[in-house]
Amino acid sequence: MGRVLVVGFGRSGQAAARLHRARNDGRTLSVYDDNSGNLRAAENQGVQPWDGCITDVEQAIWSPGIPLSHPLATGLAAAGCEILSEVAFAAPDLPPVIGVTGTNGKSTVTGLLVHLISRSGRHAVAAGNIGTPVSEVALQTKNTAPEIVVLELSSYQLELPLGLSPVGAILTNLAPDHLDRYADVTTYYRTKWRLVEALSSAGLAVLPKNDDAVEALAAAVIPKTRLERCDGSLVDGWVTGEALDSPSGRMNLAQAATMARYLGIPEAALRQGGEDFDGLPHRRQVIGRFGGRLWIDDSKATNVAAVVAALHDAKEPVVILLGGQGKGEDYEPIAEAMMGRRVQAICYGQDGAALAKATGGQRVETLAEAVDIARDSAPLGATILLAPACASFDQFTDYAERGRVFASLAAEGGGDS
Template identity: 35%
Template sequence: MKVAKSLNGQSIAIIGLGASGKAAARLAFEKGGEVYVSEMRTDKEACHGASQLRNIGIEVELGPHVEERIASAGTVVISPGIPHDTGIVRKLADNGISTISEPEFAFRFFEGPLIAVTGTNGKTTTAMLITQLLKEDGQDVALGGNVGGGMAPPASELALVENVPSWYVLELSSFQLSGVVDLKPTIGVFTNLAPDHLDRYDSVGAYYRDKGNIFVNADEQSCWVLNGGDYELASLAQDVPGERFYFSRSSAGSQAAYLDGDMVTVKLAESQSSLIGVDAIPLLGKHNVENVLAAALTAKLAGASSRSISDGIGKFSGLPHRTEKVVQHNEITWVNDSKATNVTATISGIESFDENLLVLLGGQDKGEDFSRLIESLKANNSKALVFGESGNRLHDQLKADVRVRYIPGSFEDVIEFARGWADPGDTVLLSPACPSFDMFANYQERGDYFCQLVMKFVEVTDD
């Protein structure tokens, strides 16, 4: 695909005025396009964003979408927060008007190779690890996409960087992959695959299909870094062309990253490198060992030296809200895993610990099968406190097999009860298996409040 240089004379419509929508609008404007942004919201945040874009000459309309105005554009870009079954998107599709995602739009202006990272869980940690390992090697890397939390910009901002990087690294969600046409990674990384976002998809299959769009432009030159122990992913990638490299805690083949004893090891056709011991990885959890294996293998394929990779792993400080140790007090350890917004992520969190757990579960109910948690909870001799919109259903699905209490009150009530129910030697793990939107704006706010409450209780106890 040829890199787009200019949008002179072309009309671009952007649906959505979140961070991705604003970034796409600026990119289109900088490239000479005639830009129109449509946003349903009329709140203070939307008005502020509209003002910012209008000040540089971009047309923005708040309130109900005007189908005719959007349909008249040559290219229609949809922000990832806009569901594809929403009214305006359905109407456009019914009239034969195709739409693309913001990363797809940005990719058309990338002038260097792309590492694209997707998967149900572990995407952000893996993408940020890859970036650190390549930077440790002295390579210029531009990280963006679905990273969130203010840790990296939308993809469209990367398309405006002055100097072309050695690598673009994008984390891509299923929502962003749903609008892919030309996006083609040089190296594609797929961390794992499990049911998620069933509040937005009508079936697991629909979610998997969107995830599978990372493969849509694969050819024999493509490189794929895949989880060697994930059977759902193996099925999805079965007929995808390109060269495959696997990662797994056990041996994963002749071109792979795996554990040789306790050593992170990368084996390629021409070499085998022992990189770092598991005990030296500064991240909690067995699932993070897999993230390290995926990142190390990807960095090796991108030309990084073994020394750079091992040094970079050792320096990686981890990310907030992902099996993040908050404090140990009175022989009880408190861990913030608020980013675990689906059952599979929570299973990974639970299985990362060998000690007894008190697991805090709950939040917005998006219809997942919570009985999948039982095996892991029983294996760790875990107790569970359940709360929020999903609390009743969690209690009903777990009560026959797990010691579980339902706390119907506030989040503060949940933490107060946990403080009294935890025994010395326990780890209290906030790993909710649900989104936060019933009580909080996002998982970051939930995790921050958890840390705040825990430290408040610690201070009171110490007084």
């Protein structure tokens, strides 16, 4: 029997290893990872590090965090090894899938669609980039299978074939992002569009209305599936909770509701779900009112388009905290979104100087310093908004840790009575 190689032993790699064991197909399992901590975790779970011999590797399960330009991918492909995404590896054990991708809003739309489906009494789960590995869901289906899996897919997860044909797809929007990984923005957009191309022949693709980048892709191919475009006006008049009470929130609701209708979810469940959806952490999350200011954690706003949308929705005056590890984007659109509005920028971290230059903001080193200045300088009634426009890896493990630190720093000022 041959060998299955897990390339990258993070959460998805570990779940894929467990799924491989559950299938019990007789093939040896090994792991490749240049992180010593992940290798120790593999050995603790009974998975041996790979010895580097390519000849017996039949299948490699490739982590989306590792670019396919990695020399190992070239070597495996030259040896005739099948390179699979974790999604494709798990695909044979999955129930029907709805895929969600896009530059911004995809986690919220994923969670919201699951919420709307569940509101009708049907069993749906969220997986993929939102947090739960796809292989973990595949393992769960061996006991209690959900009726539908709503799968959030990053562009990284779409670089390799999905290995399945979703019954529905939502493309939330397209804007420049991950230009540190892709040769140009067109390559990034085309990678996102692969979800629509993978749809089943009877599937529905929900697209944003009046999105030039999306329309260019739609015009360049003849899709075999139905395309439906929508905007926030679809839910005009609906009562929504605080999490969806903004133009971008209503757009998210419109897209999720359009797909839910396609799945046969009753109108009453859609409206109730829109009203009681609580949102997701670190995505326009209201931390609280401290010192007479409203503190909002949008740590997941890791690109320029997300920051522009957050500024558009924020109540003035605004103090925005920008910074982190940049992705090669132009920050000028943020400056344009600030023009003519009462917005002050405080910029920190690796790209703090570039952000301060673009926005005319104040430059500091750390998020803690930025919070201290925001607390001292923001007028009463202001919104203090963490919307960094950057990845977090210069100072934090991930965007979630950054958001938690921000919330803790915000609360140090004491809550309003």
